[in-house]
Amino acid sequence: MDIRQVIEAADDGRIREHLIAFLTAFTQPAFGALPKREVELKVFELLRGIGAVDEKASIYSLMTDLRITRAKATQMLFDLEVRSHGGDAAKLDNAICEALRHTKFAKDGDYFVLEIESPLVLAHLRQRIREAGHVSDTSFNTSIVRAPVGAVADLISKLVPxxxxxxxxxxxxxxxxxxxxxxxxxxxxxxxxxxxxxxxxGDRVIEFAADKFLDPILSVACDAISEQWKSVFHEDR
Incomplete structure (x- = not known):
């Protein structure tokens, strides 16, 4: 990461506003009173604000750009997301819908496998599945959720009106x-x-473009549902 290059390329007004926000937070309630973790979060926010770190950067990008562990990158994202929209259940539900539109299928068709970068959306998804009376599995990778078809059906029942x-x-x-x-x-x-x-x-987990099938259901587009799913039921019989 070349900080000088980023700052020289950034808009002066943008840098000024984010620097003011950082210094204001750092001096409240007194200079140096913030815990180390809070200081790191504020610096991270500053880096994102001036464009040194992409706001949509993946966990892997944060690990390599900032030279930190996966656990630390995940925790920073989680902390910032909780503070920005942790209480907005509707927004988190919409994020789950977006993840479902790009889901993958496991080998026997009885499981969905979803990869979700956002730690907060992932936590919200697992809570939604738990509320529906099911268990999800993230043992293989903390960014990947594996859930039975029945759990996803119950989840969608809660997500659509x-x-x-x-x-x-x-x-x-x-x-x-x-x-x-x-x-x-x-x-x-x-x-x-x-x-x-x-x-x-066979036994492989494969990528499959499920968006044209799941999007009409999540969007309650009934004409599109009937049209898109005809080929699925026809081929399955």
Whole structure:
């Protein structure tokens, strides 16, 4: 990281505002009173503010650019995210929806595998799955969540408006799903999609563009649901 190059390229007004914010925080309630951890967070905020660190930088980028451990990079992101929008459940739910739109399938189609960089969104996702009565697994990698299809079905039941469950179910049935409960139809749909995605992939976890199938459900776009899912149910039979 070349600090001089970053500062020389940055807007003077931007640097001034972020420097004022940093020095104000550092001198409150008195000069040097902030704990080391708070000082590091303020410096991290300053680096992001002046553009030395990309606000959307991955954990790996933070590790290499700042020469810190994965644990420290993760903790800094978590602390800042909690302070900025930790209490905004709706925003966190939207972040979960975005992660689901780019999910991957595990080998037998019975599990979803999601990679989520944001420590706060990851924690919120696991809490949502826990609230639905399921257990998620992050033992392989702390940024990767593995959850059963049933857990994802229950999760989506909580993320989309309850008064739209019937419409989504009808759209999936129209596309070829067997008429069942809302969760039952979702589970069948996801297993069918898993079979379509895997094909002859064997034991590998593969990347599969699920966005065109999951996005209509999360967006409650019923016409798109019926259209997109026809091929899934057709191929599964």
């Amino acid at each position: 309850k008064d739209q469950h019937g419409n989504i179910k009808q759209a999936l049935v129209a596309a070829g799903a067997k008429d069942d409960s809302f969760k039952g139809v979702l589970v069948e749909a996801f297993k069918s999609l898993g079979s379509k995605a895997l094909g002859g992939a």
